[in-house]
Amino acid sequence: MPDKSSQLKAFERLLIVMDELREQCPWDKKQTMESLRHLTIEEVYELGDAILDKDLDEVKKELGDVLLHIVFYSRIASETNDFDIADVCHSICDKLIERHPHIY
Template sequence: MASEIQAFEAFMAAMRRIRRECPWDRGQTMQSLTTYTVEEVYELVDAVTDGATEEVRKELGDMLMHVAFYSVIAEEGHLFTLEDVIRGVTEKIIYRHPHVFANTGAKTPEEVEAQWEAL
């Protein structure tokens, strides 16, 4: 876990640095990134469909970069932080999985789906 945290801290430091020091990255907005984000999603889907494990790893990295990029832009505008994004998705995961976190008893995929629909 410590190595994951160190890797993530280095990644975010690099993201913040390119936002400050790279003219192209500095000029991007949430709106200008959307086309690139859609392209990256399709590249990930293609890699998964092709069973290209190394490409999947790379494309997941690109997706992570986009999440961080949007978050850094949002931080600059005092809209939200990456921490807000992470906490929000963690809450969502816990809420959507009461069979895991609240022991509601769903044991089969069908029971989980029914529970999901009820949420």
């Protein structure tokens, strides 16, 4: 079983880096959900290609890129108090639990 503590620290690090970039980087500051959309689609295609190529190192990198986009969208939404990354996590957990009544 993976060490949850180190996983949570890594995720916290990503959230901190995203906060710093959103606050300090001119490019990151001006991004919107709409401006990121085409980049997100591109990252998902790159992930798909890495999977088809069975290149696990590249899959790891592309998963990171996709995760960055999820965190980025959540950060943008948190700035308008619409939702944040915790809401996103709870939403998918609720959906998974609902879809697996044989487990929950």
